[in-house]
Amino acid sequence: MGIFREIETAVHLLKSGELVGLPTETVYGLGANALDAEAVAKIFKAKNRPAFDPLIVHVASVEQASSIAHVSPTAKRLFEKFSPGPLTIILSKKSIVPDLTTSGHDTVGIRIPNHPLMLEVLERSNLCIAAPSANPFGYTSPTTASHVDQQLGDSIAGILDGGPCSVGIESTILDLTASPRILRLGGLPVEALEQELGPIEVQLSSSNPKAPGMLSAHYNPGVKVRLFDSLELLEAEASNINRSNVAMLVSGSAIERQHWFHLSKVGNDIEAASKLFSALRYLGGAGYDEIWTHLHPESGLGKAINDRLKRASFRTQ
Ligand code: TXA
Ligand code: MG
Numbered sequence: 179m180g181i182f183r184e185i186e187t188a189v190h191l192l193k194s195g196e197l198v199g200l201p202t203e204t205v206y207g208l209g210a211n212a213l214d215a216e217a218v219a220k221i222f223k224a225k226n227r228p229a230f231d232p233l234i235v236h237v238a239s240v241e242q243a244s245s246i247a248h249v250s251p252t253a254k255r256l257f258e259k260f261s262p263g264p265l266t267i268i269l270s271k272k273s274i275v276p277d278l279t280t281s282g283h284d285t286v287g288i289r290i291p292n293h294p295l296m297l298e299v300l301e302r303s304n305l306c307i308a309a310p311s312a313n314p315f316g317y318t319s320p321t322t323a324s325h326v327d328q329q330l331g332d333s334i335a336g337i338l339d340g341g342p343c344s345v346g347i348e349s350t351i352l353d354l355t356a357s358p359r360i361l362r363l364g365g366l367p368v369e370a371l372e373q374e375l376g377p378i379e380v381q382l383s384s385s386n387p388k389a390p391g392m393l394s395a396h397y398n399p400g401v402k403v404r405l406f407d408s409l410e411l412l413e414a415e416a417s418n419i420n421r422s423n424v425a426m427l428v429s430g431s432a433i434e435r436q437h438w439f440h441l442s443k444v445g446n447d448i449e450a451a452s453k454l455f456s457a458l459r460y461l462g463g464a465g466y467d468e469i470w471t472h473l474h475p476e477s478g479l480g481k482a483i484n485d486r487l488k489r490a491s492f493r494t495q
Contacts, residue, residue, distance in 0.1 A: 179336035181323045185295060188338040189303040192217075197224055197333075199312045199326040200299060201340025202291040204264050204348050204365050205319035205455065206326045207236070207309025208334065209299075212246070215276040218308055222278075224333040227315045232281040233308040234266050234349070236291050238300035243288045246275050246306055253354050256374060262292035264345050264365025268353040279308050285355050295340040311348060312337075318397045318462070318490070321346050321455050346452035347482050352378075363482040365451070382485065396489040397455075399462030399469065403491035406472040416470065425461045427471040437466075447479040454483060458490060 182188075191198050192209060195217040200209040208225060210217035212235040222229055237243045240257050247269040249257075256267060271286035280286050291297065300307060311319035312326045320326045323339040331337070350364035352371060360368055360380040372378055406412040409430055416426055416433075426438045430445025439457055441450035461469050471487055474480035 180331060181327055181337045181339050183339050185298050185302060185338070187336065188299050191335045192299070192303055192305055192307065195220075196335035197221060198335055199320075199323065199330065199337030200296055200307070200309055201323070201338060201343065202236070202293045202296050202309075203262075203343055204291070204345045205321055205343055206312040206323065206337070207234075207291075207296075207307075208312035208326075208330065209236070209307045209309040212236075212279050212306040212308035213274060213276065215278045218276060218278045221308060221310060224330055225310060225313070225315050227310065229278070230281050231310075231315075232283055232285075232287065233279050233310050234287040234289050235275070235279065236289050236296070236300060236307045236309055238290065238297055240290075242300075242306060243269075243290070245272070247271050247286050247288055250354060252358075252375070256352070256354075256371070257290060259374060260366055260370070261290035262297065263290070264292070264347075264349040265289065265371075266349045266351045266362075266364075268351065268355055268361070270355055285353075287351060289349055293340055293343075295338060299338070316396060316398055318399055318455050318459050319348060320459075321452075325456070325459060342452075342456070344452060346454055346456075347479070347486060350482070363485045365479070365482065367478045368481065369478065396492075397458065397486055399458040399490055401462050401466060402468045403458075403487070404468055404470045405487055405491040406470065409472045412470055412472045423465075423467040425464065425466040425469050427457055427461060427469055429472075429474060445474075447474055447483060450474065451479045451483055454486060 200207045266287045266289040321343040323337045326337045345365040348364045350366040351362035353359045358378045429441040429450045441453050474483050
């Protein structure tokens, strides 16, 4: 079927136990009925995802979240403040959620996504929708419907086109099953959560089996990524060479030259995040041997961008 635009088609396919590529504000998800173990099994197969990596479940409201998890007062407050939006909260699950969805954990990650089409699919179907990022395991997350089509089009029923994702990096994951911990830096800055909860421990350990999406090597763009500690260091090194096989992926740089690609000319991390994955994907397939890029200032979305860049460059340097 490929890419389509009718919400009813997505609803029908999901209700029939099929896999559908779905737009969210962060990245495209590979959706299935979260309470149907057979449908969920198809997600793991299509993505080649290890069965120990639990899925995020998308819902339309706190009420719907309460049907599958024990929503604590703190979780309710955070959902009310930040949702719909790029926040996933890990809560203790109710038994209605199949073990396959949560990889056997007694917890479930829940998110209310901020995309009008996705919210309509959730509301009209009345389903809870399990949806990991719609990429083969280990690769860059998709931020357009055609990204999904290119990598997974043959193994899924179709993709609902909701345009390019506005946030562009995945949700922030907050574990509230014990004292609050961030398991993944993402589209909601940690600082925003800390304003509500006070200082929060950030535990991104790549060996953390609770969030295998955090493996060191993830977001593989297919070519070597060289990561500089700052824009200034990249610019200094780049001025010494003139190689057409290297693409520069920069933010906040005034340099206009062939093979230079700007995430945000003014160095705005919200704009940079929204373009990051599509830039990595494009440059990975544009015939370059290397991508040179740099760390961003460590605040707001800069932290989540740096996390992605470190993983994209891991072992490719
Ligand atoms: O922005 C997003 O969160 C996107 C969109 C589609 O919503 N989804 C996404 O899903 O990034 P995925 O599967 O690519 O990443 C989910 C991460 C994984 O690292 C997984 O290990 C972690 O969430 N996770 C899911 N359920 C969990 C749980 N119960 N406990 C700990 N980590 C969990
Ligand atoms: Mg993913």
